[in-house]
Amino acid sequence: MNLIVMFLIGILVGCVVTLSIFRMRSVGSLRIDTSDPDDGPYLFLELSKDVSVVYQKRYVTFKVNTKSFIPHE
Numbered sequence: 001m002n003l004i005v006m007f008l009i010g011i012l013v014g015c016v017v018t019l020s021i022f023r024m025r026s027v028g029s030l031r032i033d034t035s036d037p038d039d040g041p042y043l044f045l046e047l048s049k050d051v052s053v054v055y056q057k058r059y060v061t062f063k064v065n066t067k068s069f070i071p072h073e
Helices: 002-025 051-056
Strands: 026-033 042-047 061-065
Touching (some): 002 026
Parallel strands (some): 026 061
Antiparallel strands (some): 026 042
8 A cells, every 4th residue: 555655656746847847948838829710720939038048959848828819709
């Protein structure tokens, strides 16, 4: 029983550490605007760090925001 509890605690700690590392390494957000069904989705890149930081990296991580910003009336 103790082994199972320790195993579950280890998985939980690993998930928390992984999420915090991904949040620290994120360089911005990728906004997907699906408010215009005729043209398809529009993609916008919003950087939270300087462009020189992005140049130095081989791989980057973005947060994805799928909110429609133009309301239909």
